[in-house]
Structure formats: structure tokens, C-alpha cells
Amino acid sequence: xxxxxxxxxxxxxxxxxxxxxxxxxxxxxxxxxxxxxxxxxxxxxxxxxxxxxxxxxxxxxxxxxxxxxxxxxxxxxxxxxxxxxxxxxxxxxxxxxxxxxxxxxxxxxxxxxxxxxxxxxxxxxxxxxxxxxxxxxxxxxxxxxxxxxxxxxxxxxxxxxxxxxxxxxxxxxxxxxxxxxxxxxxxxxxxxxxxxxxxxxxxxxxxxxxxxxxxxxxxxxxxxxxxxxxxxxxx
Numbered sequence: 001x002x003x004x005x006x007x008x009x010x011x012x013x014x015x016x017x018x019x020x021x022x023x024x025x026x027x028x029x030x031x032x033x034x035x036x037x038x039x040x041x042x043x044x045x046x047x048x049x050x051x052x053x054x055x056x057x058x059x060x061x062x063x064x065x066x067x068x069x070x071x072x073x074x075x076x077x078x079x080x081x082x083x084x085x086x087x088x089x090x091x092x093x094x095x096x097x098x099x100x101x102x103x104x105x106x107x108x109x110x111x112x113x114x115x116x117x118x119x120x121x122x123x124x125x126x127x128x129x130x131x132x133x134x135x136x137x138x139x140x141x142x143x144x145x146x147x148x149x150x151x152x153x154x155x156x157x158x159x160x161x162x163x164x165x166x167x168x169x170x171x172x173x174x175x176x177x178x179x180x181x182x183x184x185x186x187x188x189x190x191x192x193x194x195x196x197x198x199x200x201x202x203x204x205x206x207x208x209x210x211x212x213x214x215x216x217x218x219x220x221x222x223x224x225x226x227x228x229x230x231x232x233x234x235x
Contacts, residue, residue, distance in 0.1 A: 042211045046177060053168050053177070053205050057100040069102045071225040072200060076107060076164075079198065079221065079228065080116075084162065088115040093132050093160035093195070096120060096141075096149050101166045102200055109137050119158050122150050123183065129190040130183050132158050160195045165219060167201030172230045174199075174218040175210045188217045196220050203229075 060068075080087045092111060097103045112118050112135075121130040123145035133151035144150035165184050169177030176199050178184055188194060199222040206229070210216065222230045 039213065042213065046180065046210065049177060049207065049210075050168050050180060054099060056204065057202060060100065065100065065102070068202060068225040069104065072102050072223055073104055073107045075223050075225075075227050076104065076198070076200075077110075079223065080111075080162070083196075086114060086116075087111065087162060089117070090161045091117045091119055091132075091158045093119045093121060093163040094135075095164055095166050095200075097166075098146070098148055102202070104164070104200070108135065112136055117158060119160055120151055121163075121183075121187070127182070127186075129187040132160055134158050159191065163195040163197050165197055165199045167199045167205060167222070169205045169207045169210065170199055170201050170219075170222050170224075170230070171207050171209055173209075173212075174220075174222060174230050175212050175216055176219055176222075177205075177207065177210050182215070185215050185217050189215075198223060 080092075084090060094104060094108050095101070097105070108118050118135045119132040120135045122133055124131050133155040134157075135151050135155070139151050139155060141149035142152045165176055165178070167176050168179060176184070188197060197219045199219040201222065201224055203224040203226045205224075221228060
């Protein structure tokens with residue numbers, strides 16, 4: 001596979017290596033992920049897709065991004081109402097928007113006022129699961145990993161029952177293309193019980209596949225500005 005995501009190619013000693021199958025069936029992947037060359041191809045393809053999708057996202061106007069954020073807030077509010085009776089008394093992990101992500105901070109304030117325990121994810125140790133600290137509108141934020149504002153070390157640590165996962169890309173099967181650090185996958189694999197995870201992304205960021213690998217974990221639900229799009233419940 002080349003770095004061009006629209007032109008899958010690879011060099012191999014086999015006449016029909018697994019990565020050639022993508023030219024015939026775009027959703028092909030090796031379910032056992034035993035081919036190291038394929039894994040490298042997938043990694044290169046994902047890197048190129050991240051760049052493409054983030055560039056498209058950054059080109060949105062301020063008004064367009066605000067309208068998408070407002071639509072997502074309305075959809076998420078309805079999901080919390082119907083599935084979790086508003087989530088009062090539950091721990092809800094949100095995210096602080098970066099790099100053109102939908103801004104859901106108004107909903108964070110609204111949920112706090114409604115009795116929901118709002119938390120934010122923290123990178124405390126590189127290449128380890130995330131931790132979660134309680135957030136309120138009065139929290140004095142500090143700079144965390146990647147210079148992202150996070151609650152300070154003395155904020156209470158909590159375990160989310162509902163968690164948002166910002167998406168760079170997403171698929172109809174409920175898979176997430178993130179930033180490539182693997183933090184959410186490691187976190188979901190480690191949390192017991194696992195929270196209900198909702199991917200938050202743009203409708204235009206839908207992909208045919210991310211070529212799922214064994215470490216990729218399907219999300220429970222994906223929301224875009226068009227509403228609930230996919231997830232394990234739909235699969």
C-alpha cells in the first residue's frame with residue numbers, strides 16, 4: 001500500500017498478498033492480523049487519512065463548526081435522556097475540544113447543573129490508559145499533555161459510566177479513527193466495567209473502513225450532526 005489512500009499497492013513475495021484484496025473489496029482486512037506488512041500498510045494509510053480528514057475539518061468556517069456543535073449537543077442531550085434518564089448522578093466523561101473538534105463545552109456546563117458528574121480524560125503516563133478527573137465550571141484548569149487544558153492533580157479521580165470519544169474518522173461498523181496514540185483503545189480495554197462509549201464526529205468524516213486490527217474496539221454509538229449513525233447496537 002502506498003501513502004496515497006486512494007491507491008492501494010504493496011510489494012511482497014506472494015502473488016496475492018493480503019493488501020491487494022483492498023483493490024477488490026474495500027472493506028477487506030486480515031482478521032488475524034498476522035501479516036506484519038499489512039499492519040505497516042494500514043498504519044501508513046491511517047496516517048494519510050488523519051491528515052486528510054483533519055485538513056478538511058480545519059477548513060470549515062466558524063459558523064459551520066458552531067452549527068455542527070449545536071446539532072451534536074441536541075442529539076447527545078436526547079441520547080442521555082432516553083438511554084440514561086438524563087444521567088443524573090452518573091459519571092460522564094467529555095473532552096476539551098482541540099484541532100477543530102466539535103465544541104460540547106456548553107453541554108458540559110448544562111449537565112453539571114443537572115446533577116451529572118462531569119469528568120475529563122487525562123494522559124498521566126505515556127502509552128498507558130487514560131485517567132479521569134472531575135470537572136466543574138469552577139475548575140481551575142492546568143495544561144496537560146499536548147498543552148490541552150485539564151483539571152488539576154487535586155481534582156477527584158473518577159471512573160466514567162458514559163464516555164465521549166472524539167473522532168477523526170468513523171465507519172458504519174462503529175470503528176473509530178483517532179489521532180493514532182492508542183489511548184482510547186488501551187483505556188477501553190482496561191476499564192472494568194466498561195463505560196458506554198459514544199463517538200463524536202463529523203458526518204463528512206465517514207470512512208468505508210479503517211481496516212480494523214485486533215486492538216481496535218468498536219464504539220457503542222456514533223453521533224454526528226445528522227444524529228445517531230452507527231455503533232455496536234446497530235451491528
